[in-house]
Amino acid sequence: MTPPLPMVAPAENLPKRIRIHEVGPRDGLQNEKTAVPTEVKAEFIHRLATAGLTTIEATSFVHPKWVPQLADAETLYPALQDLGHVELPVLVPNERGLQRALALGASRIAVFASATESFAKANLNRTVAESLAMFAPVVARAKESGAHVRGYLSMCFGDPWEGAVPVPQVVSAARSLLDLGCDELSLGDTIGVATPGHVTALLSALNDAGVPTDRIGVHFHDTYGQALSNTLAALQHGVTTVDASAGGLGGCPYAKIATGNLATEDLVWMLQGLGIETGVDLGRLSATSAWMADRLGRPSPSRTVRALTHQEQ
């Protein structure tokens, strides 16, 4: 039998090239029940780079008390120094985290805000306004040091406490992040409820508010199986930065294959079929995610990984 691969059939009005912002090592592994050993994380990131990913969010400088899974940031980050050709953004929650990251030479920083008050309260114990005020000096200082700054915005489509999130509310929070100095935004569908028309409506409203599409990344979760069709809608709008997580890492660790982020492999399958360049070797990437799934002791939630590596459930 011929190994399955998508036939290349470009669609009209889509970008020619996409930047995949790989979040597995950070957004995926921070959700694991127990911390993955530093050497495994380092090997994972090296394998992802070898598979062709060029932007890999490596870790987070959040206080170890809050995210013990990533408490080894100071050891891990230096172990990636040989990956000079790969962008290795790191998440920072505050000025102390930024200092730690900059001291290690990080040149791409990410901060995280919420579009809803409920999640700002739950995640940051602050109002949206207070959290933005907290990030203002962080972003300013990162920019002074020459770093590129990404602003994550959570709950851009729905919120578990508030239901559907009004588009103008998201636009306002997004504008605030850019006004602080963020170079790019990542619009998060944290609970996975978005659908394609909602995606287009938000992107259009952001454009209307003066936010150009090339400063917007999208970050979809696959909780209801919608992540890839939402991504297609974003591509059709002209978005060229897509967040994804190798093997779909990032679900709740207490459910055996609960789905979290859009799986990078499922994304690459579609992009490859559409003739959109990513530079990723799908076979190598799937093998890496299957290897990581073995380390974590449960199968990958990515359908492409399961199909290409014959992982049985």
Place this chain on the structure above:
Amino acid sequence: MTPPLPMVAPAENLPKRIRIHEVGPRDGLQNEKTAVPTEVKAEFIHRLATAGLTTIEATSFVHPKWVPQLADAETLYPALQDLGHVELPVLVPNERGLQRALALGASRIAVFASATESFAKANLNRTVAESLAMFAPVVARAKESGAHVRGYLSMCFGDPWEGAVPVPQVVSAARSLLDLGCDELSLGDTIGVATPGHVTALLSALNDAGVPTDRIGVHFHDTYGQALSNTLAALQHGVTTVDASAGGLGGCPYAKIATGNLATEDLVWMLQGLGIETGVDLGRLSATSAWMADRLGRPSPSRTVRALTHQEQ
């Protein structure tokens, strides 16, 4: 917390209403290791109807030797007679099967052909031309009896033996099915390799060959996680008939949650968000699929079912 639901945000240039052709009881259950009891099948179909599905492919009149899982068609079909408002198409492989179906009063018939020689040989032990010749009298007789005839066409995008299937080859087989008298086509991505540009290319080529979009249904498999984005591309082309399987039934029964057909729930979530009417109650449908998953002893592969019914893996 608010129960999660998509916000309604219609997209431009999409159909206002979609007909979901539910294939779970036939395409799903024929792939089970062991036959599901007739009473369970009947209850399943009744529950699907109560959830609002209006076209439910009920069973197959294939020889019991080939598909023992559906050997109870003669008992099951009469048990659905109270569902007068629901279309209950049945699959027939040949004239004998058609006679059995018509004798029970079936008014919607489906036949199945292949776009590739390899699969025609494997599945029907005939060439494509021979299988079409075999179906000619079946379709003719079904039409004479006043039945509506659907023609399934397998391997429209990729084939496990032949790789990518050329679009003109699919168009030719599709035209042949319509020339036999089929009222509608169902274009199957049997191995799940399609991507959105390929979908659009095939639909456009069919239009160019004189096949109107309103006679085309699409039938995607989620093997590589592509089914819903391919469906979105088909909707954007104007397709209004979409095949789906409740709970995503239809994967290989030997893998615990191997994915088969597009899950009806994942589809309904997207359609509901897009403001496209389906008449389906998503909560009831998900509960039905969770109930069926319990009967089958393994979790549903549908992400929406798992999320809405809190099925842990």
